[in-house]
Amino acid sequence: MSLDLSLIPPLGEPRPQPVPTAVESTLPSGLRLIVVPRPGVPLIELRLRVPFAATTAADAGLHTARGSVLSGAVLLGTAAHDQTAIAQLLQGHGAELSVSTDPDRLLFATTLLPGGLRPVLDVLAELLTGATYPDGEVEGERDRVAERIGIALSQPGVIARGALAARRYGDHPYAITLPDPGLVSAVDGGALRELHRSRVLPAGSTLVLVGDLDPSAAADVVAGALGEWTGIGHAVEAPPAPDLRAVGIELVDRPGAVQSNIRLGGPAPGRTDPALPAVRLANMIYGGYFSSRLVENIRERRGYTYSPRSSVDHQAAGSSFLVEADVATEVTGPALLETWYELGRMALLPVTEAELDGARRYVLGSMALSTSTHAGLASTLSALVGAGLPPGWLAEHQQALAEVTVEQVQEAAHRYLASSGLTAVVVGDADRIAGPLGALAPVSVRAGAPE
Amino acid sequence: MTTAGAELTLRHPVERFTLDNGLRVVLAPDRSVPVVAVSVFYDVGMRNEPEGRTGFAHLFEHMMFQGSANVPKMEHARLVQAAGGTFNGSTHQDYTNYFEALPAEALERALFLEADRMAAPAITEENLRNQIDVVKEEIRVNVLNRPYGAFPWLQLPQIAFDSFANTHDGYGSFVDLESSTVDDATDFFSRYYAPGNAVLCIGGDLDVAETERLIQRWFGPVAAREVPPLPPTGEPLPTTVRTAVVEDALAPAPALAIGWRVPDPVGEFDRYLGTVLLAELLSEGDASRLERRLVHADRIAIAQSSYVGLFGDPFDVRDATLLTTQVHHPAAVPADRVQAAVHEEVRRIAEDGVPVDELRRVQARTEAQLLRQADSVLGRTLGFAAAEIVHGRAELAGELAARLAAVTPDQVRAAAGELDPDTAAVLELRATGGRR
Numbered sequence: 001m002s003l004d005l006s007l008i009p010p011l012g013e014p015r016p017q018p019v020p021t022a023v024e025s026t027l028p029s030g031l032r033l034i035v036v037p038r039p040g041v042p043l044i045e046l047r048l049r050v051p052f053a054a055t056t057a058a059d060a061g062l063h064t065a066r067g068s069v070l071s072g073a074v075l076l077g078t079a080a081h082d083q084t085a086i087a088q089l090l091q092g093h094g095a096e097l098s099v100s101t102d103p104d105r106l107l108f109a110t111t112l113l114p115g116g117l118r119p120v121l122d123v124l125a126e127l128l129t130g131a132t133y134p135d136g137e138v139e140g141e142r143d144r145v146a147e148r149i150g151i152a153l154s155q156p157g158v159i160a161r162g163a164l165a166a167r168r169y170g171d172h173p174y175a176i177t178l179p180d181p182g183l184v185s186a187v188d189g190g191a192l193r194e195l196h197r198s199r200v201l202p203a204g205s206t207l208v209l210v211g212d213l214d215p216s217a218a219a220d221v222v223a224g225a226l227g228e229w230t231g232i233g234h235a236v237e238a239p240p241a242p243d244l245r246a247v248g249i250e251l252v253d254r255p256g257a258v259q260s261n262i263r264l265g266g267p268a269p270g271r272t273d274p275a276l277p278a279v280r281l282a283n284m285i286y287g288g289y290f291s292s293r294l295v296e297n298i299r300e301r302r303g304y305t306y307s308p309r310s311s312v313d314h315q316a317a318g319s320s321f322l323v324e325a326d327v328a329t330e331v332t333g334p335a336l337l338e339t340w341y342e343l344g345r346m347a348l349l350p351v352t353e354a355e356l357d358g359a360r361r362y363v364l365g366s367m368a369l370s371t372s373t374h375a376g377l378a379s380t381l382s383a384l385v386g387a388g389l390p391p392g393w394l395a396e397h398q399q400a401l402a403e404v405t406v407e408q409v410q411e412a413a414h415r416y417l418a419s420s421g422l423t424a425v426v427v428g429d430a431d432r433i434a435g436p437l438g439a440l441a442p443v444s445v446r447a448g449a450p451e
Numbered sequence: 452m453t454t455a456g457a458e459l460t461l462r463h464p465v466e467r468f469t470l471d472n473g474l475r476v477v478l479a480p481d482r483s484v485p486v487v488a489v490s491v492f493y494d495v496g497m498r499n500e501p502e503g504r505t506g507f508a509h510l511f512e513h514m515m516f517q518g519s520a521n522v523p524k525m526e527h528a529r530l531v532q533a534a535g536g537t538f539n540g541s542t543h544q545d546y547t548n549y550f551e552a553l554p555a556e557a558l559e560r561a562l563f564l565e566a567d568r569m570a571a572p573a574i575t576e577e578n579l580r581n582q583i584d585v586v587k588e589e590i591r592v593n594v595l596n597r598p599y600g601a602f603p604w605l606q607l608p609q610i611a612f613d614s615f616a617n618t619h620d621g622y623g624s625f626v627d628l629e630s631s632t633v634d635d636a637t638d639f640f641s642r643y644y645a646p647g648n649a650v651l652c653i654g655g656d657l658d659v660a661e662t663e664r665l666i667q668r669w670f671g672p673v674a675a676r677e678v679p680p681l682p683p684t685g686e687p688l689p690t691t692v693r694t695a696v697v698e699d700a701l702a703p704a705p706a707l708a709i710g711w712r713v714p715d716p717v718g719e720f721d722r723y724l725g726t727v728l729l730a731e732l733l734s735e736g737d738a739s740r741l742e743r744r745l746v747h748a749d750r751i752a753i754a755q756s757s758y759v760g761l762f763g764d765p766f767d768v769r770d771a772t773l774l775t776t777q778v779h780h781p782a783a784v785p786a787d788r789v790q791a792a793v794h795e796e797v798r799r800i801a802e803d804g805v806p807v808d809e810l811r812r813v814q815a816r817t818e819a820q821l822l823r824q825a826d827s828v829l830g831r832t833l834g835f836a837a838a839e840i841v842h843g844r845a846e847l848a849g850e851l852a853a854r855l856a857a858v859t860p861d862q863v864r865a866a867a868g869e870l871d872p873d874t875a876a877v878l879e880l881r882a883t884g885g886r887r
Contacts, residue, residue: 004521007521007563008530008560008563009559009560009562009563010560011534011554011556011557011560012555012556012557012558012559013556014485014554014556015485015554015555015556015656016485017484017485018484039483040483040484040826041822041823041825041826042822043819043822043823043826075737083737083747084737084738084743084747086737087736087737087738088738088812090736091736091738091812091813091815091816092811092812092815093815093819094815094816094818094819094820094822095816095819096735096736096737096816111819111820111823112819113815113818113819113822137747140746140747140750143750144746144753144754147704147753147779147781148753148754150703150704151598151599151702151703151704151753151779153703154598154701154702154703155597155598156596156597257596258591258595258596259588259591259592259595259596289532290528290532290538291525291528291529291532291533296525299585300524300525300581300585301581302581302584303580303581303582303583303584303585303588304584304588305585305588306585306586306588306589306591306592307589307592326588326591326592326596327588328584328587328588328591357533358529358532358533361532361533361534361535362532362533362535362536364535365534365535365536365537365553365554366535366537368485368486368535368554369486369537369552369829372484372486372827372828373823373826373827374823374826375823375826376827
């Protein structure tokens with residue numbers, strides 16, 4: 001059956017997307033503030049991003065372990081309030097502070113009802129300036145974190161992500177995706193107080209507020225609440241990431257596994273690189289959405305997998321092109337073959353105009369959808385501004401996406417999607433898959449989960 | 452009613468009408484962003500599956516993406532995505548839904564696509580075999596190859612309930628999936644995917660009169676068919692405690708799930724709201740009762756959560772359903788000790804009641820979460836559609852914040868009184884393999 005286009009209702013004229021107005025200011029402490037007033041539901045989204053990279057590769061293991069405990073332990077108490085009282089103060093305004101770390105930053109995030117802006121900022125200020133890290137409670141928190149890491153390390157997707165990062169980044173901080181439970185178990189209150197004092201700093205940090213707000217009144221409230229948050233020094237960014245491009249396939253043995261987790265990764269252009277728009281579109285056409293070549297091939301034609309996907313992922317010190325597929329054990333070799341075959345086609349042959357147009361409209365449409373909510377816009381702006389980009393970057397990037405040509409996509413795919421430039425890791429039952437994979441490339445087998 | 456509750460109630464008036472073929476239509480216009488969400492909910496879910504065909508509702512959901520009378524395989528996805536939209540579908544206990552979120556100018560295209568597959572999906576042998584393979588991989592990735600896979604939603608109902616509808620595996624056994632035929636799929640479509648068994652709900656940037664015209668144009672020609680009666684899912688209340696143990700060779704640490712029957716989510720809505728807030732009070736955040744007791748005071752849990760409805764949405768399910776408390780705990784802590792602490796905290800609420808200020812805080816947080824869901828055009832539209840199909844009143848979705856804000860401490864206390872340790876279903880997960 002072929003598609004009779006005369007039946008398909010044509011698309012109407014696009015209505016322009018409302019452009020968010022971002023009002024920027026900087027506090028004397030160096031904290032940058034971005035306020036975006038948004039009509040719609042009566043809510044505010046808050047994101048405080050504190051750069052939190054390991055200062056050196058050698059220090060990354062310990063830093064990651066301490067950071068993983070700090071993100072929970074910062075809520076354990078202040079001089080004025082214990083953990084329950086802090087949670088109650090927030091909850092009364094609809095808020096619940098989530099605190100998380102990744103290799104680049106520490107993030108405080110919450111939703112709140114509009115009347116709660118000052119009281120929620122007051123609690124945040126109290127935590128930033130006076131978190132006490134009580135020794136007994138810290139012990140409980142670090143034990144739970146160690147247990148949770150143990151559970152995470154039993155998930156095959158987590159094992160695969162860790163193995164790929166270790167293989168690509170060697171001794172760079174990005175090689176560590178989860179801290180070692182042993183290092184976590186050694187964290188104490190003193191270490192956290194020192195880490196907080198030296199690294200939770202306003203200079204270099206960014207606070208984003210989106211929602212039912214008046215920008216100048218909000219800026220006054222922030223200045224009033226967070227004025228006491230000062231500190232000597234400037235937040236730390238990670239050193240530039242290498243990409244080791246290891247040859248052959250690393251096979252992490254998981255005896256008895258009924259599925260194999262295929263992961264490929266290599267460098268991608270950063271957010272300010274002019275090649276980024278073309279690579280984003282090449283990624284979509286390859287495996288970035290359902291209408292992609294990879295999905296059509298290994299899911300819809302062959303039934304090897306449920307959700308194969310590729311993506312462009314940005315970290316502060318290096319961006320990545322990533323391919324992921326979880327496939328049945330018995331088709332692991334054929335599935336990797338098809339995954340590479342589609343990469344080869346991308347690198348060597350032009351895409352069609354129709355593929356490029358479809359990918360472009362999808363990227364632009366999904367950007368519009370994801371920034372149409374308070375929460376989506378707040379998270380996007382926090383990442384962009386945190387990466388040193390102006391809020392207006394979003395509109396410039398949309399314009400650049402609109403202008404990408406088929407030739408540019410092919411150049412970008414040749415440079416960034418060719419399988420020869422990607423590092424390969426497979427997690428699965430080595431007894432059953434080492435042979436088939438060995439027909440495609442040299443295989444090195446490694447036992448068990450990375451610790 | 453709080454201010455935000457009032458706003459949510461008033462801001463989204465709902466229009467509804469029914470086509471001659473029985474299709475119920477709900478329109479929720481909101482022109483603040485140029486985005487529309489189109490959803491079709493069919494009144495058939497995992498609980499409607501016949502014996503020998505476990506997992507069929509979900510398998511059929513996959514078949515609805517395999518093309519239709521005028522749309523070849525893969526083109527449904529391309530036509531939505533190349534218009535800048537996203538799409539998906541999901542199978543629940545009581546319904547199966549399909550939805551798109553798109554730029555407003557793609558509304559008619561989405562209506563055409565949904566109408567085309569409502570009229571005639573492409574149910575072929577090749578597509579069915581392919582999607583059986585894909586579903587098996589979905590089950591491997593979510594259940595078989597993963598520690599705690601589908602815990603406890605696949606195992607707990609088996610001990611909490613008695614009827615086939617409530618106890619069978621909604622993902623399906625490989626044997627049932629593999630033996631499914633094109634005839635099974637054709638019969639299932641014919642019986643359950645009648646226009647009269649569906650709700651079409653559209654939210655966002657739309658003009659009501661124009662949208663009604665487009666709906667008549669595309670869905671009007673779909674032939675009417677008989678609508679099956681709703682399957683009975685309610686069961687007598689349990690009278691004894693029921694326990695079971697599952698072994699998980701992939702899990703590094705044990706876990707525990709306790710399920711209690713709760714009031715009928717539709718027939719006893721007000722009592723049910725007390726249960727919904729009780730679940731929040733028990734487990735949401737550091738101020739909650741079980742987080743304080745299990746995690747921080749006694750240190751006998753790594754993580755805990757409580758929720759109503761198997762998938763965590765209390766408003767998308769009919770009777771019978773559960774309030775589930777789920778705890779991951781260290782191997783050194785016996786499950787009995789965790790269980791006793793949970794029951795004690797529930798009893799404390801049943802005996803001492805709930806302070807007004809504590810309940811107000813929980814209500815404020817619930818309100819913020821409902822508003823957050825309503826901030827997305829798609830989230831709001833799915834909420835209206837679920838309320839229409841489960842409760843017969845889309846408007847209820849817009850009233851939830853206000854209805855929850857009106858719940859009293861006595862209602863929550865009464866709900867706690869119904870969580871009887873002697874009629875609970877208790878599932879222990881034992882970690883038998885450890886990390887590998």
